[in-house]
Amino acid sequence: MAIANPIAPPAVSEETLQRPWRFDVFARWPWLKRLVRMRTFQFLAILPNLLLFYLFLIAGLFGTPVGNRNIIIVFVWILWWFVLITVMVPLGSRVWCTMCPLPFFGDWVQRRAVVLVHPGKSPGTENRFFGLHRRWPKQLSNIWLQNLGFLFLATFSALLVTRPIFSAVVFGVLFALATGLALVYRLRTFCNYVCPISGFLSLYAMTSTVELRSVDKNECLKCSSKACIRGSEKGWACPWNVYMGKLDRNNYCGLCFECVKSCPNDNISLFVRPFSTSDVILRGYDEVWKACIMLVLALTYSVMLLGPWGRFKDWANVSEVRNWGGFGLFAAGQALLALVIFPGLYYLSIRLAKWYAKADSIPTKELFLKYAYALVPMGLLAWIAFSVPLLMVNGSYIVSVISDPLGWGMNLFGTAEFPWAPLWPEWVPFIQVPILLAGFYYGFRGMHKVGRQLFSDPAQLYRSLLPPAVLLLAVTLVFLKLFVG
Amino acid sequence: MSTPHLDVRRATLLRAIQIETRNARVYDSLAQLFQGYDDSVTAIFREMAAEERQHGAELEHRYGERFGPLPSPAEEPKEVIEAPDLDDPEALIFDSMTVEQALEVGLRAEETAREFYARESSRTTDPELQKVYRELAEFEETHVRLLNEKLAEKRRTRSSTVR
Numbered sequence: 001m002a003i004a005n006p007i008a009p010p011a012v013s014e015e016t017l018q019r020p021w022r023f024d025v026f027a028r029w030p031w032l033k034r035l036v037r038m039r040t041f042q043f044l045a046i047l048p049n050l051l052l053f054y055l056f057l058i059a060g061l062f063g064t065p066v067g068n069r070n071i072i073i074v075f076v077w078i079l080w081w082f083v084l085i086t087v088m089v090p091l092g093s094r095v096w097c098t099m100c101p102l103p104f105f106g107d108w109v110q111r112r113a114v115v116l117v118h119p120g121k122s123p124g125t126e127n128r129f130f131g132l133h134r135r136w137p138k139q140l141s142n143i144w145l146q147n148l149g150f151l152f153l154a155t156f157s158a159l160l161v162t163r164p165i166f167s168a169v170v171f172g173v174l175f176a177l178a179t180g181l182a183l184v185y186r187l188r189t190f191c192n193y194v195c196p197i198s199g200f201l202s203l204y205a206m207t208s209t210v211e212l213r214s215v216d217k218n219e220c221l222k223c224s225s226k227a228c229i230r231g232s233e234k235g236w237a238c239p240w241n242v243y244m245g246k247l248d249r250n251n252y253c254g255l256c257f258e259c260v261k262s263c264p265n266d267n268i269s270l271f272v273r274p275f276s277t278s279d280v281i282l283r284g285y286d287e288v289w290k291a292c293i294m295l296v297l298a299l300t301y302s303v304m305l306l307g308p309w310g311r312f313k314d315w316a317n318v319s320e321v322r323n324w325g326g327f328g329l330f331a332a333g334q335a336l337l338a339l340v341i342f343p344g345l346y347y348l349s350i351r352l353a354k355w356y357a358k359a360d361s362i363p364t365k366e367l368f369l370k371y372a373y374a375l376v377p378m379g380l381l382a383w384i385a386f387s388v389p390l391l392m393v394n395g396s397y398i399v400s401v402i403s404d405p406l407g408w409g410m411n412l413f414g415t416a417e418f419p420w421a422p423l424w425p426e427w428v429p430f431i432q433v434p435i436l437l438a439g440f441y442y443g444f445r446g447m448h449k450v451g452r453q454l455f456s457d458p459a460q461l462y463r464s465l466l467p468p469a470v471l472l473l474a475v476t477l478v479f480l481k482l483f484v485g
Numbered sequence: 486m487s488t489p490h491l492d493v494r495r496a497t498l499l500r501a502i503q504i505e506t507r508n509a510r511v512y513d514s515l516a517q518l519f520q521g522y523d524d525s526v527t528a529i530f531r532e533m534a535a536e537e538r539q540h541g542a543e544l545e546h547r548y549g550e551r552f553g554p555l556p557s558p559a560e561e562p563k564e565v566i567e568a569p570d571l572d573d574p575e576a577l578i579f580d581s582m583t584v585e586q587a588l589e590v591g592l593r594a595e596e597t598a599r600e601f602y603a604r605e606s607s608r609t610t611d612p613e614l615q616k617v618y619r620e621l622a623e624f625e626e627t628h629v630r631l632l633n634e635k636l637a638e639k640r641r642t643r644s645s646t647v648r
Contacts, residue, residue, distance in 0.1 A: 123521035124577075135521050141580040186521070192578055221568035222561065224510035229577070230518055241577040245570060252578050283575070 020278055022271040024215065026260075032270070036257040039115045042098060050101040053171065055405065060168020064407025068420075070164040071405035072171075074397045077161045082391040085204075086384045090275060093208035094201050097254035102174050103191055106182025107239070117236055124186070125237035126230045131183040136193060142286040146199025147293055151338055153196055154297050155331045158304070158317040166319075188239040191254060203290050204380045205250040206279040206373070207442070211271050212253055212260075213244070219267040220245030228259035228268065235262025244268055249279035251287075276377045276442040280450050282369050289343060291375035295475065296338035298382040302482045306389060346372070349467040357464035362454060370450045371468050374443035378472060381439030382479055385432040393422045429484040436483070440476040444469055494617050495552050501621050502548060502555070503562045505541035508594065509534045511569055515590075522580060529587045533569070540628065547620075567598030567625070585639050592632040599625035 026033035035041060056072040067073040088096050108114055112130050120128025159166045178190040191198045214220050220228075228244040231237030235258040238244075242252050244259050260268045282288050303309065304316050315326035350368045353359070359367065396418060401407075403416035410416065447465055455461035512534030519526045545555055569590045576582045599622050606618035 124518050133521070135580070138580045141578065218565050221565045221570050222507065222563075224507050224514060226511070226514040226518060230514060241575075243571050243574040243577070246572065246574040248574065252575055284579075 020274055022211070022273045022278075024269050024271055025210075026269040033260065036270075037261050039117070039261070042256055043114050045099040046101055046104050049099050050104055053101045057168050057171060059406045060164040060171070062406065063164055065164060066407055067162040067164060068394070068397045069401065069404070069407035071401050072164045072167050073161060074394075074401040076167060078390055078394050079398050082387050085380070085387050089201060089204045090207060090380065090384075091209050092255075093205040093210050093212075093250045094253065094255050095210075096201060097191065097198070098256060100197075102171075102195065103178045103182065103188060103239075105175065105179040106188075106190060109179065110182045110187075111236065117231070117233060119231075119233040122186075124230065126225075126227065126232050127237050129186065133186045134184055136185050136189045140193055142284060143193065143199050143202065143290055144286050145194055146196055146202075147286060147290050149194065149196035150199055151293055151297070151335060154301075155334060157301070158313075159319050162317070163319060187237070187241055188254065192240060192252065199290055200294050202251040203287065203294065203376060204383075205253075207276040207377050207380055208250055209272055209275050211250055211273055211278065212255055212257070212268065213247055213271055215267050215269050217245065219265045223265060223267075225264055227262040227264055231258070232262040232264065235259065237262075249281065251279070276446060277449075280373045280446045282372045282376075284369070288346075288369060288372040288375075289339070291372055291379055292343045292346065293338045295375055295379040295382060296334070296342050298379060298386050299475075299478065299482070300334050300337070302382075302386050302479065306386070307482055345471060346375070346468070349471040352467035353464045356466060357455065357460045359455070359460065359464055367454070367464070370454065371447050371465075373450060374447040374468060374472050377442035377446060378439040378475060381435050381442070382475075385435040385439075385479065385483060388431050388435070389425070389428045391423075392428055393425055394420075395423055396421045432483040433480065436476055436479050440472055443472050447472075493611070494614050495548075497614065497617050497621075498544065498548050498551070499556070500562045500564065500566075501624075502541055502544045504564075504567050504598075505537050505544060507561065508567060508569055509537035509541065512537060512591075515569070515571065515587075518577070519582060522577065523582060523584075525584045526582050526587050529584050533587075533591045536628070536631075540624070544624070566601050567594045569594040585636060585643070588632055588636045588639060592629065592636060595625050595628040595632060599629055 052075070056076060059070050060072040063070045063072070084096055110129050110131050110133075111118065111127075118128040119126060122129040122133050153160065153170065156166070160170060161167075174195065177194060181190045181194065182188075214228075223245070225232065226243070226245070227235070229238045229242065238259055239256055240252050240254045244263070247253065282291065304312050311326075312330065314321045314323060315330035318324060318327035347368060350364060350371060353371070354362065354364060354367060397420065399415050400418040403413045403418075404410045405412075444465070447468060448461075451461045451465055455464060512530045516527045516530035516534060519530065548555055571582075572586070572590065573579075573581065576586075602618045602622035602625060606615050606622060609615050609618065
């Protein structure tokens with residue numbers, strides 16, 4: 001005789017009720033799930049980029065030193081950067097990490113496999129890993145190294161985007177670091193804590209319109225294997241050390257899809273969601289500083305590369321102008337602005353917010369961390385606005401360099417002599433202005449969403465929002481001034 | 486011939502046993518997950534896994550007394566009721582899990598179970614089933630108390646170390 005279940009199913013959690021709209025991609029298109037479940041999936045995604053990167057390194061080392069004639073400069077710093085910041089991150093989260101070639105050799109030596117999985121026991125996992133598999137120092141288990149690394153590289157950006165050899169050396173060092181760290185430390189230590197690109201991807205992936213999440217969190221509660229993070233005979237332990245059962249933001253999910261393969265309950269899916277709506281909480285000072293650094297760098301790059309002030313450009317371009325004093329001023333000024341002045345202004349706005357809203361019960365730290373999300377969409381869209389003219393003005397180099405990637409006088413596709421031809425440069429400001437305004441809108445909206453959870457009184461909420469919103473508006477106006485004069 | 490009420494009582498107790506068994510496996514997984522990070526976190530999860538096994542054995546004993554031999558394991562229980570789980574999905578990235586947090590994971594699971602059984606006990610009209618629920622609620626209450634004591638002890642030790 002069948003018995004009635006005396007225990008009612010658990011109520012829908014508040015979190016589930018509050019979750020914004022999302023669309024299950026794998027449920028709608030199961031072939032996509034079959035594709036990412038293939039063991040060869042990531043290898044096939046990485047392989048073309050690995051070959052391209054090899055070509056870039058060769059071009060950087062042996063090709064012409066003229067930047068706009070060398071594929072490493074044109075493809076990486078014009079095409080790749082543009083596609084990454086304007087398409088991949090906002091629409092695909094960390095999909096670049098799915099196909100990034102930098103950790104390829106590290107993964108290979110660590111797993112001694114390119115495609116297959118080794119079941120077994122290495123500390124923390126149900127897979128057999130090789131190498132020392134050590135724990136990364138606790139003091140460095142944050143993104144400060146990435147913050148400082150990106151700021152350091154950005155200081156030398158004039159070199160990076162004009163000197164092929166410099167770009168090749170930087171990428172070579174990153175390759176070596178990724179491989180070396182994989183030999184000593186467990187999983188994707190390089191990606192989690194060191195890679196400067198990964199740092200800003202983690203931040204801006206929060207805004208993305210896709211997310212990899214568990215379908216039903218209750219399934220994860222009941223799951224005793226925790227195979228998504230520990231691995232299984234079907235998939236590697238999460239290389240990023242993320243637990244899918246409670247994952248609520250994109251920052252550290254590198255979209256490798258190993259959890260889709262290893263989940264015993266078939267409970268992981270890819271979801272589409274509205275832009276800049278779901279992940280709105282920064283959890284540490286390192287993440288807030290990352291947001292500040294990125295916003296300030298978008299500003300200094302715009303001043304340096306798009307503004308009318310030739311002096312700043314000369315200061316940054318130390319390799320040609322050789323003005324070391326000017327470079328020192330530029331580097332110190334940029335670091336000061338990114339690490340002290342702008343975070344200080346933001347802190348001040350939070351102190352003002354607390355005072356004006358009479359929010360004595362909310363710790364300053366909490367408000368400082370929670371309202372910082374405003375800087376995320378603002379920063380991303382400022383970077384997009386900055387990158388638009390890069391492609392529109394310099395995009396024609398892509399056409400010419402594709403026929404002569406090393407600048408050796410080849411003409412593979414008959415386009416080597418394609419002239420430099422900016423694409424509708426007069427339209428650039430008309431594209432930049434709405435992008436910047438969207439940055440302000442999404443920044444404010446994110447802050448408002450967080451604020452609603454902190455303040456039940458609307459008047460208090462709006463008072464708390466006013467000072468950081470003024471700062472956000474000031475930043476928007478500075479960018480507008482820079483871009484459209 | 487068994488009555489529907491008897492079946493429900495039996496199923497309830499059986500499910501409680503299965504949940505304890507499942508939780509032991511969850512704690513084992515969590516202990517293994519933190520291997521090589523903080524040994525004290527691994528140790529506390531192992532300890533909780535052992536305790537869950539012991540709870541399961543105690544319930545099995547009660548089941549045996551009441552209903553005879555335990556049936557062969559059926560399918561996994563569908564209900565959550567008591568489910569220890571990591572709160573922070575990024576705990577391993579930031580290496581931020583502490584012994585206190587590990588104990589809180591267990592404590593929250595036990596509290597949820599205690600509240601669930603207490604609620605069900607007040608809902609049901611069958612006095613025998615009510616008794617089973619009440620027993621289970623008391624059973625979980627003991628575990629809550631135990632974990633609270635451990636947590637207090639850890640906090641005391643930590644604050645005295647800080648001083």
